[in-house]
Amino acid sequence: MSGFSTLGTAPLVLALVAVLAYAVAAASVDERVRWPAPALLAGGLLHAALLVLDIGGWGRAEPGARLGFGPVLSLAVWLMVAVHAIESRFVPLPAVRRVLAIAGAAVVLLAWAFPGEVRPMASPWAPLHWVLGVASYGLFGAAVLHATMLDAAERQMRLRAAPAAGPLGMPLLRLERLTFRFVEAGFVVLTLALALGFVTAARWRLDHKTVFSLLGWGVFAALLGGRLLRGWRGRRATRWLYVGTALLLLAYVGSRFVFEVVLGRSVS
Structure with missing residues (x-):
């Protein structure tokens, strides 16, 4: 039902x-x-x-x-x-x-x-932890959406020698800055969610959700560090974004999909 x-x-x-x-x-x-x-x-x-x-x-x-x-x-x-x-x-x-x-x-x-x-919330902080986690999904999702436009615009430039503007007339540098503003905001929110979960959890477990979340966090940290220290741009940067977002999706959505749909049972 x-x-x-x-x-x-x-x-x-x-x-x-x-x-x-x-x-x-x-x-x-x-x-x-x-x-x-x-x-x-x-x-x-x-x-x-x-x-x-x-x-x-x-x-x-x-x-x-x-x-x-x-x-x-x-x-x-x-x-x-x-x-x-x-x-x-x-x-x-x-x-x-x-x-x-x-x-x-x-x-x-x-x-x-x-x-x-x-599911009842096990802790008074659980709703905030959950909202922060989902908010990071939304911010990284917005970043991925803009990154796909950025990649498409760069492909058009290489194939057609087009001017440095995105598919909607937005300058590429502006589109790139906007993309990684979403990444930065998502990383901050994800960090807060993980820290809150670690501090408030009655029993901290290294389960599939925790492992994939930490792996995703590490990929985003490496991406932002690479942009800051090595000037990563273009497809190299967007690939890291796609990988980090995929890991984050596997942390909660992917695992619950497997349990709820494939296996047909609940998961804590």
Whole structure:
């Protein structure tokens, strides 16, 4: 049974309308068309309400948060949509809007199909630790999205001798700086999440989540150190970003996917 059904029809209606709004937002990337941007905003607001009702448990008698790979991806993508909503006020990115709209619709449906399970928080600090961890997912996800545009622009420059501008007219150096601002912010938030988990955990375990999280943290630390000390740029830097993000996904989302979907059992 899906998680949305446990709260009655309201979450399911919100999910369907959010998916519809995201679909409208993904319908066009023409900058002259005005309705996709407000559609993405509407989808994001409905998505946020859905997260509060279903994952956060607002109005649910059972205490705790709904945890699982579906809810975590849903929240992470919503954070990327929120970042885009702020960024687009300064830089119009219609192609990014389409990608995020498709991703938003997909994760809303994914959280409905694989809702995870409600778990009580073992510590008063656990909610903050969880939110920081998911926030780092969102920031690194935004960095990856910009890094793919950066790589595409560099390929176009090599093949066509194009000017030093990104696929959307943004100067490459500006796009690169923006990409690694997200990396820096994500690294700070991830560091806080790991430190908080280490300090507040009643029993610290070196399990798969901890190992992959620490490996991801190490890759991001090496990336930022390489940029600072050796001037890493371009595809060398973005490869490190992709590897670190993949490790971070394996730490929580990947392990829960294996347990919940492949093995069909819960995981602590």
